[in-house]
Amino acid sequence: MRWSLNTMAIGFAVLAASALVSADDKPLRAVIDDQVRAVWEKEKLTPARPATDAEFLRRVYLDLCGSVPTYDETVSFLADATADKRATLIDRLLDDPRFAQHQADIWDMILFGRNPPGFDTDKREGIQRWLREQFAKNTPYDALALAILRAEGNTLDDGPPMFYVQYRNQPEDVNEAISQIFLGVQLQCARCHDHPYETWKQTDFFGMAAFLARLEVVTVGKANNLTKYAIGEKNSGDILFTGPAKDQSPGKKGEPLKPKFLLGAALDEPPLPKDFKEVKFEANKPPPPPKFSRKDQLAAWITQPDNPYFARAIANRVWAQFLGRGLVHPVDNMSPANQPSHPDLLAALATALRDHRFDLRWYIRELVNSQTYQLSSIGGSGEQNPQLYIAARTRPLSAEELVEAWRITTGYAAVETTSPPKGVATGRFRPLESGYMLRFFGQPNSGTGDFQGGLQEHLYLNNGPLRNLLTTAKGSLLATVSDTSLPIDARVERLYLALLHRPPRDVERQRMSEYVSVASAKSDERWAEAMWVLMTCSEFRFNH
Amino acid sequence: MKTHCGSSEHLSRRALLKGSLTTSAGGVVMNWGGLFGNPGWAEEVQRQKKHCILLWMNGGASQFETFDMKVGRPTGGVFRSIATNVPGTQVCELMPHMAQQMDKIAVIRSMRTSEVDHPGGIYLMHTGYRPSATVRFPEVGAIVAKYQGRPGKDLPDFIKVSSQGDAGAGFLGPRYQPFGIGSKGDLPPFTNSSLAKEVESRRHELRSFVESQYTQDNPSQLARMHHEAYEAARRLQSVQQKFKLDAEWDKYRELYGDSGFGRRCLLARKLVESGVAFIEVGQSSYDSHADNASWHKGLVPPMEQAWAGLLTDLKDRGLLDNTLVVWTGEIGRTPKINNRAGRDHYVRCWSTALAGCGIKGGLVYGESDADGVEVKDSPVSEGDFFATIYQSLSINPREENFAGVRPVPLAPFGSKVVTDLLA
Amino acid sequence: MANPPSPSIEPIASCVEQGTLYALAIDVRRGIAYFGGSERSVRSWRLNDEPVRSELAWHGRGAYVSSLVLAHDEPHGPVVITGHYDGSLTWHEPATGRVLMSVESAHHGWVRDLALSGDGRRLVSVGNDMLVRCWDRATGTLQQTFAGHAAETPEGYVSTLYSVAISPDGRCAASADRAGEVRVWDLERGSLVAQWRSAEFYTFDPEKRDRSMGGIRRVRFSPDGSTLAVAGIGQITNVDGFVGPARVELWDWRAVKRRSLLGDSHNAVLNDVVFTANGQHVVAGGGGDSGGVLLSWQLGKEKPVQKVKLKGHIHRLAWATGDRLLTAGFEAVQLWSSAAVLATEESQA
Known part of the structure; x- marks a missing residue:
């Protein structure tokens, strides 16, 4: 069966129906909780208890800002008796500059992954800076996506063209990426053959790729030893369609295929003038725009508010960012064969997001204020992403989050001097080397998104330079806990509150006190060992 | 399934086990615990475990200076061929030791692959797939580690010694990442602990306590995996002497030849004995764009002596029946000898070799034309090559893993197992 | 610098050949060149026809x-007399090709180079067995064997004894190998008279490639016998190819003292080197990753006075009559006017 016009019509109908849902002024967070709860009741499931303040504090800090609270923040939040302290904290974190940094980090991974295909994409500060700016000023998502897809300017001064640069001159690869990221659909099977169980035909794949067939990466300059690239678009050139991959033979010439929107109409394209001569892009000059841009037509179609895929895709993707499992899971595989777990909820989220002009900060605020988000992670059967949201998800910290969490909790960030000692790494991961951190912690998951961890990560944790974080400068955690003028109990409490953002249980209090109070000339060594244990344990390694 | 490994006395029992061993990946791993509960079965399972040693010719060894001699032809180069212990089969004069091992190996003279440069070729001949902008394919070592590895043992399942390729575990995930050892046996960074034993030990006990606090009311799978990987990293401390050879080298120097590659081959044999599923041993560097004959004269003799020693040693210890030895690089070399007396990259027709683990010995598969320019008979693609490797290791080449939602078979869709190579 | 190839410089004549030519000699009296190489045959060229x-x-x-x-x-x-990669030497009557005599195992492994004394009585050879052997040219009788070049370089890589030359007075032979070892032997006394290592000619990479490159590819005595030229390639940056500077060293071999260095920034290995009859110029040929090269120097100047780039690598040089120079190498034999080859900086301008 084809999900063509029929299903599109249904899609619009769903959007229209759910528009009614959001019209009754119920906040989206309540819509979420109602619909999730309705499924639990139907399935007779018991959800986990709500997260404690301590659990919530660390989780939301990491999810919004990619960091953890300081000891002082923790103590003050836990002691705060006001009823809306969680909502207040959320508002504060959404305005924190680290929110923009963290969302930019996440989108950098969505657009490039840890190991992009090449062509200088390992040095992409331009687009990273640009993403940070967009999240800082809360650019609406449709505008953000449009800018990436139009790719104007160059990779260094502007940023967005870098997305296309990684797929240099491969319209099929760009098409796969765009479809997954912005439309939430997987077209790659249709690259080689008509899929027996899916909607898309090969001509759908190449019809979309045809929009991108005229793009060319142009070198337009250099600055600071980096090359500036821009995306040029020719006025002519077509994608040649040669049929199923299994019927390919060398020298087989394909048919030119005209651009066609996914399961939609063919592009209405003005003819080129008869005496037209194709331009040749010159090095170090911005490429002139084409007379008619196919790329811009595609960008406009993808990001228009009534695109049947666009709003659903982003609503689902950001949902999964905070709740673990997408309502359609995986988030980039929306298809008739992969139905949402909560169809009405997804429709309501998509509609609400569209109605709020793709305001991601508003949307995220609703998500993390929901009771669903604020469940404890304890109570499922131990999966990374518990079924039907009966408990909060557990996820590994990214390399960036992990280092930031170490820097904050040890007090390194608070006491570091502006000029680090000789031989100590500078940069975002200081005092650790970004190369090792990214190598050992950059991709902790398998291809299906499940955490695995690995030997190398633990060799680094066990034998690596974590000791560099354990500064003894006044104000650092190690200096504080090994200060014998304080009672041992207070110091153990401090250790747990600083590193794990919760007070120790009695048994922990006792065991830890025993460990550190062995009479020894170098008692701070015992404390350093205790810190290492808490810095490398599962409770620290994961957001839960 | 077309493999005969191990001795025949266990045949019926093995047939019984085979069903449980060759089901899906997850199934195999999950079932180990249960199987090991029964000592007899556990022993049998161990015996049945397959290993693979990949001898990787960095840069691409020349078929004309090894297994596909064209003596007297314009493309033949300077070396003569010599007889081997398989009547009618000749190899290059640079390989006198391997000439006496030809009854153990199967040579493929009809490789036709699809990546002619080093990065692409290294990727291709480690994964079976061409590099892709959208999928990170795993290396053969990661796949063998996943399907023939033994969780919970002391050594990593996938060890690379002085070799090339950075595809690693790809989408199979960090658990199957290679453990890389340098050309002189140097271990990867952070392998060694600087802590005194008692400090490490008390720290470990405290850590176990803290982990148990987290998991006591939370059966987190992530915490379990995190802890297992920690244990594996810790165990590695106690087995580092397995990477050291100095004590034994004198005894084996003659067999393997006194070369770095010889030492690495001995290390590979020792690691197989210790239960490691996959070991890759590299030799640099065959990229002989200039001075081809001199380079092969320097590189082939130590390599072939080590390889012959390895086959002999594996055979003597009864390990060859369960250990596949693969010999390949990323590319072959051009028939034409260039301006610089070198040979350039060539993938339309070149040679590889397999031995052990159910591979028919004494066989030459496929044929090149008179000048070695084109495959004359029975071309073998990279996909066919890997399908055959997996089949020989009792791994179903059509088994699928997932890169995101995309199912990816171990050997590319459409690959054929070269059944003629399997006994 | 007079480096760019001038369009006026063309070989007088050239023959397109098959494979790579490693061997070349000229019957100056009759104007016939003989050459051979990877095609395993010997061909001739009547230079004046x-x-x-x-x-x-x-x-x-x-x-x-x-x-x-x-x-x-x-x-x-x-x-x-031809030397071969099967270790043999053969004596031929060139007009008919008839084999007059042969020594089947002159060396164990390949014969790499031959040299003849001025009086034609002594023949010296070097081979992959790292030996220098002296023969009675007329009878093929082995007179002397000189051992001393090591089979492995000091770093443990396979070495090769590439070249041998005889002094104009016929008394001494010089030999040189891959590691840069040069030895001069007294053919009458059977003794070693000089020895040094020009290590700049040898590059090894123990880390990334585990391989060595380079070597002294040719030795030649000056016409007065006082100077020994050794040619090859300087330090290589990437051992995958001939990415290193062309290099000739001139040695006062009796004093074991280097007289001068003839270098060029051009990346190439020099496979052969010759002096002009007056001893005032040195011409060397070889090639790099971008093709062949012919260089000439005036003694006393480090930089070459002439550089000609050509397609194929050059492996041998020989003087023909009329001061014409013959080159043999990859798929070609070419005849050059020496005026062109030796053109000075001034004359080019």
Whole structure:
């Protein structure tokens, strides 16, 4: 069966129906909780208890800002008796500059992954800076996506063209990426053959790729030893369609295929003038725009508010960012064969997001204020992403989050001097080397998104330079806990509150006190060992 | 399934086990615990475990200076061929030791692959797939580690010694990442602990306590995996002497030849004995764009002596029946000898070799034309090559893993197992 | 610098050949060049004939022809002696190709180079067994064997003994290997008279490639016998190719003292080197990753006075009559006017 016009019509109908849902002024967070709860009741499931303040504090800090609270923040939040302290904290974190940094980090991974295909994409500060700016000023998502897809300017001064640069001159690869990221659909099977169980035909794949067939990466300059690239678009050139991959033979010439929107109409394209001569892009000059841009037509179609895929895709993707499992899971595989777990909820989220002009900060605020988000992670059967949201998800910290969490909790960030000692790494991961951190912690998951961890990560944790974080400068955690003028109990409490953002249980209090109070000339060594244990344990390694 | 490994006395029992061993990946791993509960079965399972040693010719060894001699032809180069212990089969004069091992190996003279440069070729001949902008394919070592590895043992399942390729575990995930050892046996960074034993030990006990606090009311799978990987990293401390050879080298120097590659081959044999599923041993560097004959004269003799020693040693210890030895690089070399007396990259027709683990010995598969320019008979693609490797290791080449939602078979869709190579 | 190839410089004539030519000698009296290489045969070229063409002189032994020398055996006529990669030496009557004599195992492994004394009585050879051997040219009797070049370089890589030369007075032979070791032997006393290592000619990479490159590819005495030229390639940046500077060193071999260095920034290995008759110029040929090169220096100047780039690598040089220079190498034999080759900086301007 084809999900063509029929299903599109249904899609619009769903959007229209759910528009009614959001019209009754119920906040989206309540819509979420109602619909999730309705499924639990139907399935007779018991959800986990709500997260404690301590659990919530660390989780939301990491999810919004990619960091953890300081000891002082923790103590003050836990002691705060006001009823809306969680909502207040959320508002504060959404305005924190680290929110923009963290969302930019996440989108950098969505657009490039840890190991992009090449062509200088390992040095992409331009687009990273640009993403940070967009999240800082809360650019609406449709505008953000449009800018990436139009790719104007160059990779260094502007940023967005870098997305296309990684797929240099491969319209099929760009098409796969765009479809997954912005439309939430997987077209790659249709690259080689008509899929027996899916909607898309090969001509759908190449019809979309045809929009991108005229793009060319142009070198337009250099600055600071980096090359500036821009995306040029020719006025002519077509994608040649040669049929199923299994019927390919060398020298087989394909048919030119005209651009066609996914399961939609063919592009209405003005003819080129008869005496037209194709331009040749010159090095170090911005490429002139084409007379008619196919790329811009595609960008406009993808990001228009009534695109049947666009709003659903982003609503689902950001949902999964905070709740673990997408309502359609995986988030980039929306298809008739992969139905949402909560169809009405997804429709309501998509509609609400569209109605709020793709305001991601508003949307995220609703998500993390929901009771669903604020469940404890304890109570499922131990999966990374518990079924039907009966408990909060557990996820590994990214390399960036992990280092930031170490820097904050040890007090390194608070006491570091502006000029680090000789031989100590500078940069975002200081005092650790970004190369090792990214190598050992950059991709902790398998291809299906499940955490695995690995030997190398633990060799680094066990034998690596974590000791560099354990500064003894006044104000650092190690200096504080090994200060014998304080009672041992207070110091153990401090250790747990600083590193794990919760007070120790009695048994922990006792065991830890025993460990550190062995009479020894170098008692701070015992404390350093205790810190290492808490810095490398599962409770620290994961957001839960 | 077309493999005969191990001795025949266990045949019926093995047939019984085979069903449980060759089901899906997850199934195999999950079932180990249960199987090991029964000592007899556990022993049998161990015996049945397959290993693979990949001898990787960095840069691409020349078929004309090894297994596909064209003596007297314009493309033949300077070396003569010599007889081997398989009547009618000749190899290059640079390989006198391997000439006496030809009854153990199967040579493929009809490789036709699809990546002619080093990065692409290294990727291709480690994964079976061409590099892709959208999928990170795993290396053969990661796949063998996943399907023939033994969780919970002391050594990593996938060890690379002085070799090339950075595809690693790809989408199979960090658990199957290679453990890389340098050309002189140097271990990867952070392998060694600087802590005194008692400090490490008390720290470990405290850590176990803290982990148990987290998991006591939370059966987190992530915490379990995190802890297992920690244990594996810790165990590695106690087995580092397995990477050291100095004590034994004198005894084996003659067999393997006194070369770095010889030492690495001995290390590979020792690691197989210790239960490691996959070991890759590299030799640099065959990229002989200039001075081809001199380079092969320097590189082939130590390599072939080590390889012959390895086959002999594996055979003597009864390990060859369960250990596949693969010999390949990323590319072959051009028939034409260039301006610089070198040979350039060539993938339309070149040679590889397999031995052990159910591979028919004494066989030459496929044929090149008179000048070695084109495959004359029975071309073998990279996909066919890997399908055959997996089949020989009792791994179903059509088994699928997932890169995101995309199912990816171990050997590319459409690959054929070269059944003629399997006994 | 007078480096760019001038368009006016063209070879006088050239023959397109098959494979790589490693061996070359000229019967100056008759104006015939003989050459051979990877095709395993020996071909001849009558240098003064039109149209320019080469012809098969004789089929070889089925092994590469690595070297070739020509002697005059009065009153019978010329004799050509070839050395081969199967370890043999053969004596031929060039007009017919008839084999007059052969030594089957002159060396264990390949014969790499041959040299003939000025009086034509002594023949010296070097081979992959790292030995220098001296023969009675007329009878093929082995007179002396000189051992001393190591089979491995100090770093443990396989070495090769590439070249041998005889001094103009016929008394001494010089030999040089891959590691840069140069030895001069007294052929009458059977002793070693000089020895040094020019290590700049040898590059090894123990880390990334685990391989070595380079070597002294040719040694030649100056016309007065006082100077020994050694040619090859300087330190290589990437051992995958000939990415290193072309290099010739001139040595006062009796004093074991380097007189001068003739270098060039051009990346190439120099496979052969010759002095002009007056000893005032040195010409060397070889090639790099971008093709062949012919360089000439005026003594006393480090930079070459002339550089000609060509397609194929050059492996041998030989003087023909009229001060014309013959080169043999990859798929070509070419004849050059020496005026062109030796053109000075001034004359080019």
